[in-house]
Amino acid sequence: MGMKDHADELARRRAKARQMGGDDAVARQHAAGKLTARERIDRLFDKDTFTEIGIHATHAGIAPDLAGRDTPADGVITGFGKVDGRLASVIAYDFTVMAGSMGRNAETKCNRAREIAYTKRVPMIWLIDSAGARIQEAIGSRWFAGSGVLFREESVFSGVVPQVAAMMGPGAAGTAYIPALADFVPMVKGTSNMALGGPPLVKAVVGEDITAEELGGSKIHTEISGVADLEVDDDEHCLRVIKEYLSYFPSHNQEPPPVIACDDPVDRRDDELLTMMPDSPRRAYDVKKVIRALVDHGRMLELKPGWAKNIVTALARLDGHPVGVVANQPMVLGGALDLDSADKAARFIMLCDAFGIPLVFLQDVPGFMVGRKVERAGIIRHGAKMLYAVSEATVPKLTVVMRKAYGAGYFVMCGRAYEPDLIVAWPTAEISVMGPEGGTNIVYRKEIAAAANPDEERARRVEDFRKLISPYIAAGAALIDDVIDPRDTRPTLIRALEMARTKRVDRPWRKHGVMPV
Template sequence: MTDSPDLYAWKPLVEDLAERRQRSLAMGGPERVERQRAAGKWPVRERIDELFDPGTFTEFGQLADSMDPVLAAKGYMAADGCVTGVGEIDGRRVAVCAYDFTVMAGSMGAVNEHKTARMRELVLRQRIPIVWLLDSAGARIQATSGSTFAGAGALFREQVTLSGVVPQVAALMGHCAAGTAYIPALADFLPMVAPTSSMALAGRHLVKAATGEDVDEFEMGGAEVHTKVSGVADLAVADDAECLATIRRYLGFFPAHNQEAPPVAATDDPGDRRIEAVYDIVPTAPRRAYDVKKVIELVVDDGELLELKPDWARNIVTGLARVGGQPVGIVANQPKVLGGALDVNAADKAARFVWLCDAFGIPLVFLHDVPGFVVGTAVEKQGIIRHGAKMLFAISEATVPKVSVVLRKSYGAGYFVMNGTAYEADYIAVWPTAEIAVMGPEGMVNIIMRKELDAVPEGKERDAARIAMADELRKNIDPYIAAGHAQVDDVIDPADTRAAIWKGLQVTRTKQVPRPWRKHGVLPV
């Protein structure tokens, strides 16, 4: 008789499993992880630890490998270069797809694509938000250089399906090209780590080959470009820590999905708090500009505003905040930039923000001080009509509670797109300084009194006549006329602006707006 075989030989099996796990947790190995750190970027697993509440992460596909015969010689590809799973942010589940630059430059291969597809399926079934941490060179060309490419691309279509169903965040945390540039473009919120990230449809080598242009990643698609010029990204952040904290903060305003109410927070800040400091911020002199962000900070809970796209289209301010604990989206004209006039980028920025809030049931608050849309050849060539129409479209479609406060002027289509009376505005409070009219008196003079004006000798005399006529017309622009016709709901003391918004939100919180059935509207974009 030989020795009887060990019927319970678990130890080597468990040890083998533990060893495989360790190999995966080691990512691309100490040398590449060190290089990642030297570049100012955190290793992917530290990013995930920071993103989620401690001990809440359940990983999917930790033991994945590239499984590619061509790449087999290069050894084990930890998690196939993308860590996926579900964790919690403030006790609420969120899925993550986090590319690992230390493994094949975080490139998108067949196995990790299968893993991210699984996350997309999961978030759709579970109705929870998805976060992408992007640090990826894009498609793994070594593996997809042939025409099997024809089968690729489902991820973008699936992202579109998820849009407006669950919140989607895509953070740029490294240089991302092509595929990993479209992921953020189809997400709702795109922070960029300014010193280390970029996004572009093609990386620098491809651009050099295709066009001869010799640029680095930052010049082409860095935060300077995308948060100030193109408007593709929402926010530049200083480092990985700020990026991950910002994602947590952003998701704190959102429900897990579009059929849940946004999370109301406990607050010690009274809803009817008076904001007398506003008297020193907003001039009654109509031509004098001011910074509307100072007004917003007085209005919202604890002065906290998460501004989106702060450095792009600065003539309009968009951001998330709370009033009485209730998440709200703020849309405010910014008089200190372009006088608050709306141009193509401002309309674009506001329309997208309105769609974002409306998709997830976040009420909208509008602060008006707008001379209207910019006019002239330059903006017509940029398509101001379709961009203006886009903002009209978004505000018309939005069925969330919509509260407006008119601070000073609100002229023409500017009044409409800022949630004017006719746009199913639920509550409109105006200041004694409010000027609601088809256009400003100076503009009106040139149209309705042109003949009288032409009769006056040109020069100083005519200028004086123009001012006198404008002053005469201004008398008809009076908030008490609008209030007298009950076209606005109240005229308020500016110090009661927060209280008015808070009450407006209270009385409209069960809003329902049935619309005729349609597949979808035809969007002016």
């Protein structure tokens, strides 16, 4: 057999592998509203930049019922290519081959793909559409006892390279912990779901009847559990969102985040900032409108928009430089912080800090929720995560106190003691350990009770108290760097960001802190 014959045989093998699970399986994949793993890769990477590795892989040949069967590429497409000009490694489970189950050789390919990302310091992207472990090849302790390396590696390289796990189909057990440890998890509406145990296992083990969608569909994970970041309409939308997300991140943690040219004027003053906030300090408004008025072209990528909506966490740009915005949302629970919002913000702060993305805090927080329910749920423990994350963060931090800045809410939103590189207040700011009403009732309880007209006395004391929380008092003590016209917020943030670019903070050596989880 000559080399030409060898080359033809090779081409035949490649072509066969590229057919994935065959025409029928591909047709079923399309009928389900999904793209195939190879179509996804085509859309994710820049044209003609994808290099596949492991195309010849097939099953491990140890399961009797797989004898004589072919598993093209062993059910997972792996390789590297360029996303908007920058290298990334990919693992795309192929549902048309044995439901994208994690076979032994498939996982060897995945190990190789992670090795590319982790040793070359480029983003790792998983496109998950998989039934989970391939039980036929995993059963018994001989192989399983040594498995699980993927989660350890994913943990070790967390914060070193960006890790994205897109749910584009099912993800059970093994393939559900990949997103759990990833930085960013979009979920396709209607076709994706994830659970540690799928419906048949749930039925067998705990006797519960439940569909995969009810158990772990996109609505569950983007609105209730908070495991996923974003619900997307379809595969195309999902792949666009992955690119948008990565556009804010460096390829690894020792590179600065990517800057793009910006034609939104740095000195733009938006007059609407004078009217967005209601005159009554007790009334709500939509803080997302404020964010849009400040950032380049009003564009932001909000993470976890459907979960813990009392805080907004969004990636955006100021003069072309990526920033992470953390803003209280008065529209939901009055902007008060609770368990989930503290978790959401703490995680986002850690994400931005890990990759050198400066943080902008927009404060309007009446405080942490109090009461029986939240105390029993451990609000002290959850609130501490946010204190810890904001204290740990050494990226540039900028704080704007727009209105309420009460109690520990002021601290966790990067108050003066948390090393903001600039902290400014709008004239409407109220900075205090407690609000005028609550504070008056505690401090002047006796005086109010003894007064001839307690209601009048209380009202007078509240007004006196209110004068003490004016931002000019804090600015007068030089604890707030300036009181600014809201319209000057964008120019002020951009100048401060430029000033803070050379920030360097050296922390004492330690192995690591004890994160209050």
